[in-house]
Amino acid sequence: MTEIKLYNTKTRRKEVFEPLDPDNVRMYVCGPTVYDRAHLGNARPVVVFDILYRLLRHEYGADHVKYVRNFTDVDDKINARAAETGRPIGDITAETTQWFLEDMAALGALEPTDMPRATQYIPQMIVMIEDLIAKGHAYEAEGHVLFKVRSYAEYGALSGRSVDDMIAGARVEVAPYKDDPMDFVLWKPSSDDLPGWNSPWGRGRPGWHIECSAMAYELLGARFDIHGGGNDLTFPHHENEIAQSKCAGHGFANVWMHNEMLQVEGKKMSKSLGNFFTVRDLLDQGVPGEVIRFVMLSTHYRKPMDWTEKKREEAEKTLRRWYSQIAAKPNDGYRTPNAFLRLLSDDLNTSGAITTLHGLSELGNVSELKGGLKLMGMLDEKVPGWTSVVSFDLLPFQAMLLDARVAAKKNKNFSEVDRIKSILLDAGIEVRMSKENVELEITPSFEPKKLEQL
Template sequence: MPISLYNSLTRRNETFAPQDPARVTMYVCGPTVYNYVHIGNARGPVVFDVLARLLRRHYAGVVYARNITDVDDKINASAQAAGVPIATIATRYAQAYREDMAGLGVAPPDLEPHATAHIGPIVAMCERLIASGHAYAAEGHVLFQVSSFPDYGKLSGRDPEELLDGARVEIAPYKKDPGDFVLWKPSTPDLPGWDSPWGRGRPGWHIECSAMCKAQLGDTIDIHAGGVDLLFPHHENEVAQSTCANDGKIFARWWLHNGMLTFDGRKMSKSLGNVLLLHELLKQYPAEALRLRLLSGHYRQPLDWSEAAISQSISTLDGWYRVLRELADVAIEAPLPVPETVEAALCDDLNTPQALAALSQLADAARAASPADRGAAKAALLGGGALLGLLQQDPETWFKGAPDGIDAVAIDALLAERQQARAARNFKRADEIRDELAAMGIAIEDSAAGPRWHVVK
């Protein structure tokens, strides 16, 4: 079935058709590595991880790049505050980002370009833009001249003057126009810098992605994705500089933007004190529950984050894993099938809410399946979950997914003691053990196959 994606550039759903079906290219804006990322930063990687999984089902060759911005003023400030070298900060938080993404079940990208490894291509792109009359050098800076690109503003759909009014632009004497943006800037001795035709300096943020994208994927790519907060100025500027540096070639054929996260109805921001670090949330909640919540709303719409929403995600996963635990002895064969209902929902502009509804129906069907149909029903549930990056654990592992400080061996020992007490009709001791486990956040479920325990999440 064809994949339909909403293209921010054309503002409509379009049937996806790559330039080369043997090499589908996708670039997603990655992190600026100066601190741990917050949960809102994880929505795009999770959503576009599902897209990458879907594309790989339809095309033999998919090249997915997600960059690391490892030179930036925020990194400089973080290093200065910590009293450590800049490279220490960048390396530390790049690795933390990889670990956090892995915790959410996000597969590593095929390519992970770093800005500092692309200084040569960045300088070359600046030189090309100057030579073609789209950029100019001034006082150690290189700036893109917005007036030289008539289509500036087309991606975000607003008049350039309106964009300028709403942008935080630096009004500097070396600019020909206040809206011109920096491609290269000078560095003082205490800041990272590289030799260039304009003196020692470092790249501006926007040119980094354009140069990395060109170097890794080519002049024109199939899909460029990121958060809607990057639409302007970052993506708008990428379009301008890449188009002009590549002789008018289309930079990205599809633009996808995910909506932002809110917290109890309010925008997440440091000033409001409601920024939730993913690194900490992964210690507090099951990672699959966080992933499920991030997929529970349509990716183009805002998504609210709350304790109640996470509790609901945990409860939903409990139900699905309970079905799989009941079918633990049912053998299935690889490869897992992908149910048409799940795939059809994702082919419709990544409609993850509909895909999750289909997964719930598959769980209900597996629960009610006859002995002859149990294998197919279990395989369908697992196959649908796999495409969404869910139901990736053994059911017992899910239910015993204990937070730090809970000793599974000690719990099993208490459970065995409770069984012995019940066999000896010492119900007082059996109840005491149940209460003791409950105080630890452990619930006991008595079944025909014997008692089981799980963490009350």
């Protein structure tokens, strides 16, 4: 078994991963709030933790890894979208949840073992809140229930900030019913026009933070191995999750992992800058999902990732070259390269792993190239875009050109060679001819329909 090392945000160092139970490795990742299409930044944690999920399955066995990623389907943003559009909240969340699943599948992401919706776990949240009140870690005020931040002495340990520093530097909700500015909402009242559930504190709905604590406990138990998400969740969301769960008597997660944010052409993605786009925008523009995935994995997850048009072009060119190599040797099996696996196991060093794949391609080692790509979530027949390249057989056209050249040398007439070569080039196939051989390679502009002329 390969030793896996992961950077733990909680301890601020890279550690050897030792699961609580190797037969039941458990991971929780914070999922989306479903009110709109997933933008490119939303996709980064999905791709990052999909790689970790695949690595854990590879090492411990698919049946021994449980991966939970939630959907937040009760939220003020969803309420606002319903008010804006006049559509029922249930219709909005059902539609956007399906959008998310389809778009992430297009990026090659496996579906987690469990994908709970917050609204399915309201009773468990209420029980947890009642327990926190009983233990003196929460209190009711004007229909709200708030967590007493100062009742948890280690609050701020994950993000590395003291409570007083956070009050001074953060925008906290100032409300007359709070005992302390840092106290956060576990339950809040709902008016008749908003989603609500009956509770000991009146009709209302949960705060955001309690959702993940309750769902993680219900599906993974009091202690589990890994909790992940974007680094924008470190504070306050994950800090609050830890406080709630620890005060409820749960051990919670051993390892905390956070991916860095995404930029576009060196700038923060923003609608005002005109560089904001969704995953679906790119897919509809014809960018294959595996190209989006490849660009994301070309940067280490703990570094800011910059999406650029140049990176997209380079990724597409690389994948087309690799896939055409694979297509030329359809009978070669899969073998995961050791050097590749060691790099991937070293805190998900995907950029280093990709460098290894470049080397394998140059050596013509197709079986290990395939094995590495497969572990990275590429070469998936279910993902649109790659099959037209991988399954496309260039050998007949290579033979056609070779035969035409042999005939041309005899007849002293190369017009047929030029005709075939011209059609191949127009179809997006690079042609390299030497005295002994002809090599064909599919380029990003490949259009197989144009080959019908041959």
